[in-house]
Amino acid sequence: MxxxxxxxxxxxxxxxxxxxxxxxxxxxxxxxxxxxxxxxxxxxxxxxxxxxxxxxxxxxxxxxxxxxxxxxxxxxxxxxxxxxxxxxxxxxxxxxxxxxxxxxxxxxxxxxxxxxxxxxxxxxxxxxxxxxxxxxxxxxxxxxxxxxxxxxNHYENKGAVPMHEFSLMADLLRKIERIAQDAGGREKIVLTAIHVKLGALSHISAEHFREHFETAIKGTVAEGARLDVEELTDPNDPNAQEIILDSIEVRDRDDC
Known part of the structure; x- marks a missing residue:
């Protein structure tokens, strides 16, 4: 049972x-x-x-x-x-x-x-x-x-993001969603690029991050946007353990 x-x-x-x-x-x-x-x-x-x-x-x-x-x-x-x-x-x-x-x-x-x-x-x-x-x-x-x-009897989530990365992605996506909403929301704008910086002690490579990010953004406002990832090298930086949303680029939906 x-x-x-x-x-x-x-x-x-x-x-x-x-x-x-x-x-x-x-x-x-x-x-x-x-x-x-x-x-x-x-x-x-x-x-x-x-x-x-x-x-x-x-x-x-x-x-x-x-x-x-x-x-x-x-x-x-x-x-x-x-x-x-x-x-x-x-x-x-x-x-x-x-x-x-x-x-x-x-x-x-x-x-x-x-x-x-x-x-x-x-x-x-x-x-x-x-x-x-x-x-x-x-x-x-x-x-x-x-x-x-x-x-x-098949519970595995194929292509799922592991919990640690999922939590990081969820936080990042909430930030992106808030910025997109402030810029006019899905009805008015399209995200074209997302720029992210990986802290030196964030323990995730650019390749690994990109792989999980592509899975996490499916069905979100970020789907289809270009992802630019910069790996930081200074372990003494105050944000060395963080994944930092540096900026996003948008354009008016009417221009698409």
Whole structure:
């Protein structure tokens, strides 16, 4: 028996997506005569979350994330081999609970043999808001993608960005998104180039960064922009451990 937990707050817009998908999965899997799952919804409280997955070999978590990607994008992470960062859960009301539950279980050596996190890129976490139209439109595709993974028992995210790099990319993409919004947003401008500097102690090569960046920007405002990367060499620089967004270039969409 495997456990699926939909985590969320039903009264904060897209923060409800984990619960909604869990309920839809319950119906869909019953229709497909697949009884090998227990499916529940949860508020993310850490002690209760750990109690729920105790004794299960395979656990799947569903929750909303905010990383700067296109709303409705599905992100899959293997939490047995990666640490769940709060960097892209920071808008959620239960981000700390999920992270704490996973890391406490890891420290106590009680993690399930398989612990997979499906994150759904959210657009709004506003109180008393409904599911955004952007996420609602992706519901059927999200459901189909997850059902296919469950059917194939295949949880690896091919081409996924490892958690450390993913956190860095999420922060970088949020900065790019803010600058793009200040310049007029997707409706008015197109990003043509992004200039990044890698600190001497950032522990990521230009080639490695470029590879993960190309994966991370799919579906975002940065997709299609040229990437220029400069590797800094001074380990005494105050930003030696950072990935620095130096500048971006834009042009009016009407000129394209």
């Amino acid at each position: 495997r456990l699926i937990i939909g985590i969320g707050n039903r009264h904060r817009g897209d923060d409800a997506i984990g619960c909604i998908l869990a309920e839809l999965l319950s119906t869909r899997l019953k229709e497909q005569d697949n009884p090998d799952y227990r499916i529940i919804t949860h508020d993310g409280e850490p002690a209760s979350l750990m109690a729920q997955w105790a004794g299960y070999d395979e656990v799947i978590l569903l929750d909303a994330v905010h990383s700067g990607r296109q709303p409705g994008t599905l992100i899959k992470l293997d939490l047995v081999n990666e640490h769940l960062s709060q960097a892209f859960l920071h808008c959620s009301t239960h981000a700390f609970g999920i992270t704490e539950a996973v890391e406490l279980s890891r420290a106590m050596d009680t993690l399930p043999d398989k612990l997979v996190f499906y994150g759904i890129e959210a657009q709004t976490f506003d109180p008393d808001a409904r599911l955004s139209q952007a996420v609602s439109q992706q519901l059927e595709q999200l459901l189909a993608d997850i059902v296919e993974d469950l059917r194939d």
